[in-house]
Amino acid sequence: MTIAAQRPAGVARPEGGSLVQQFEHGLDAPICLTWELTYACNLECAHCLSSSGRRDPRELSTEQCKAVIDELQRMQVFYVNIGGGEPTIRPDFWELLEYAVDHQVGVKFSTNGVRITPERARFLASTDYVDVQISLDGATAEVNDYVRGPGSYATALRALQNLADAGFGDAKISVVCTRENIGQLDEFKALADRYGATLRLTRLRPSGRGADMWDELHPLPEQQRQLYDWLLAHGENVLTGDSFFHLAAFGEALPGLNLCGAGRVVCLIDPVGDVYACPFAIHDQFHAGNVLADGGFQKVWQTSALFTELRAPQTGGACSSCAFFDSCRGGCMAAKFFTGLPLDGPDPECVQGYGEQTLAQMTLAGERVVPAPSQDHSKTTPTRNQPVMLTLGPTRSAPPVSACAESPLAGWEPTL
Amino acid sequence: MSDPMLEESWALSASVALRPEPFGALAYHFGNRKLTFLKRPELVETVRALEHHDDVRGALVAAGVPSAQHDGFVAALRGLAAADMIRPRGREEESG
Numbered sequence: 179m180t181i182a183a184q185r186p187a188g189v190a191r192p193e194g195g196s197l198v199q200q201f202e203h204g205l206d207a208p209i210c211l212t213w214e215l216t217y218a219c220n221l222e223c224a225h226c227l228s229s230s231g232r233r234d235p236r237e238l239s240t241e242q243c244k245a246v247i248d249e250l251q252r253m254q255v256f257y258v259n260i261g262g263g264e265p266t267i268r269p270d271f272w273e274l275l276e277y278a279v280d281h282q283v284g285v286k287f288s289t290n291g292v293r294i295t296p297e298r299a300r301f302l303a304s305t306d307y308v309d310v311q312i313s314l315d316g317a318t319a320e321v322n323d324y325v326r327g328p329g330s331y332a333t334a335l336r337a338l339q340n341l342a343d344a345g346f347g348d349a350k351i352s353v354v355c356t357r358e359n360i361g362q363l364d365e366f367k368a369l370a371d372r373y374g375a376t377l378r379l380t381r382l383r384p385s386g387r388g389a390d391m392w393d394e395l396h397p398l399p400e401q402q403r404q405l406y407d408w409l410l411a412h413g414e415n416v417l418t419g420d421s422f423f424h425l426a427a428f429g430e431a432l433p434g435l436n437l438c439g440a441g442r443v444v445c446l447i448d449p450v451g452d453v454y455a456c457p458f459a460i461h462d463q464f465h466a467g468n469v470l471a472d473g474g475f476q477k478v479w480q481t482s483a484l485f486t487e488l489r490a491p492q493t494g495g496a497c498s499s500c501a502f503f504d505s506c507r508g509g510c511m512a513a514k515f516f517t518g519l520p521l522d523g524p525d526p527e528c529v530q531g532y533g534e535q536t537l538a539q540m541t542l543a544g545e546r547v548v549p550a551p552s553q554d555h556s557k558t559t560p561t562r563n564q565p566v567m568l569t570l571g572p573t574r575s576a577p578p579v580s581a582c583a584e585s586p587l588a589g590w591e592p593t594l
Numbered sequence: 595m596s597d598p599m600l601e602e603s604w605a606l607s608a609s610v611a612l613r614p615e616p617f618g619a620l621a622y623h624f625g626n627r628k629l630t631f632l633k634r635p636e637l638v639e640t641v642r643a644l645e646h647h648d649d650v651r652g653a654l655v656a657a658g659v660p661s662a663q664h665d666g667f668v669a670a671l672r673g674l675a676a677a678d679m680i681r682p683r684g685r686e687e688e689s690g
Contacts, residue, residue: 191616191617193617197631197633200615200616200617200631200633203616205615205616205620206613206614206615206616207613209620209629254611254613254622256611256613256622256624256629257622257627282611282624284624284627306624307624307627309627
């Protein structure tokens with residue numbers, strides 16, 4: 179059976195060669211497909227990559243979702259990463275999960291754990307082809323709840339405990355690496371070991387609400403090095419996907435996929451059926467089509483103008499003369515776009531420092547324009563789950579001293 | 595001396611699906627969820643032919659692999675066997 183009958187004549191694919199070279203030219207179906215089932219979420223994480231919160235009224239119906247699953251089965255997409263929003267708060271979530279598994283489409287879903295009750299955990303333990311990823315962005319409640327909201331650490335740990343108690347083997351703990359938690363990598367690993375889980379580390383992207391938090395949360399240059407060294411030492415047992423290929427410019431390539439997979443082996447279907455090049459690129463600029471309006475997912479994947487372009491050889495632009503271009507490939511497209519860097523320029527977290535340099539130059543010249551978001555499903559009014567991103571400053575034990583103070587001890591603060 | 599595997603009968607594991615790709619195929623194991631890439635169309639042909647031939651050599655010949663390259667292909671098949679993508683004939687359905 180041939181899947182692709184007619185495709186736009188792109189650049190000729192090399193025969194043989196490395197897998198990475200083959201991946202650059204794209205595959206007949208994605209390897210890593212993310213499908214966000216809903217923009218609705220019980221949490222309001224400060225760095226949410228899809229600016230989730232409220233359900234979109236155009237969200238695909240149960241029947242439309244099943245039609246997408248049928249198509250994925252025909253395309254032999256063997257598994258799909260389901261996310262959101264919080265996918266488990268869709269009333270038909272468990273129905274769709276069973277439907278997918280029954281149609282040879284394995285499911286790996288990301289959740290904050292809110293609906294992973296002991297009963298659901300037992301159900302999950304009884305299924306094959308289902309993986310569960312619990313999101314946790316701090317190894318302690320203090321660090322996690324700061325960005326994910328009060329109570330979210332306890333929710334995640336309760337879900338992990340329920341899964342472990344039900345005998346669900348090998349859950350994943352999914353961590354977005356930030357300035358706040360890079361010092362906790364060993365603690366995350368210990369936490370994963372405690373629950374018989376596998377640690378998954380991903381890169382913070384300036385996507386969605388992450389754009390607003392980027393300057394505060396993205397790892398500092400020395401933390402990038404710390405992360406790289408940690409991954410070199412422990413990376414074999416930690417999942418990273420294609421998150422950290424920009425760190426390869428430190429020297430040795432890390433385990434995982436050292437290539438930007440966007441539109442080549444990776445893509446995203448959003449809750450309304452829009453197809454984007456990657457989960458971190460929910461923006462008109464990276465919109466390839468819609469599964470309802472444009473003749474189905476297969477047609478969008480195989481023939482859209484955007485994906486054809488992404489599969490053509492990329493010019494490195496300003497980066498192509500850099501000695502490290504072959505290892506980092508210019509870094510992450512989404513990270514560049516959402517920080518206002520040119521797509522053929524350096525990654526904002528370029529480990530050689532070119533990203534920061536270019537950003538500084540562009541800011542100085544007044545050329546840096548951060549793109550406005552194309553969608554925002556954030557809740558319009560704050561709720562009790564909203565993270566409060568305030569910390570205590572230095573405390574004073576007494577009011578400031580005025581010039582008229584008469585006390586001989588005025589201005590004296592006892593130090594211990 | 596040629597590899598003894600050439601005389602053995604093998605087949606694709608029952609829990610493995612092959613997805614055609616421009617460079618060859620992608621093999622997915624629904625049991626252990628491993629993903630493997632078959633980077634040569636002749637290797638895909640060979641793997642598909644395994645179950646129809648008494649031995650691996652027969653499958654290689656049917657897939658048009660010159661005998662000078664048999665050892666290299668057997669090495670690739672051993673890699674697939676290690677990932678449980680192919681199994682000795684008669685044991686395709688065993689859980690493992």
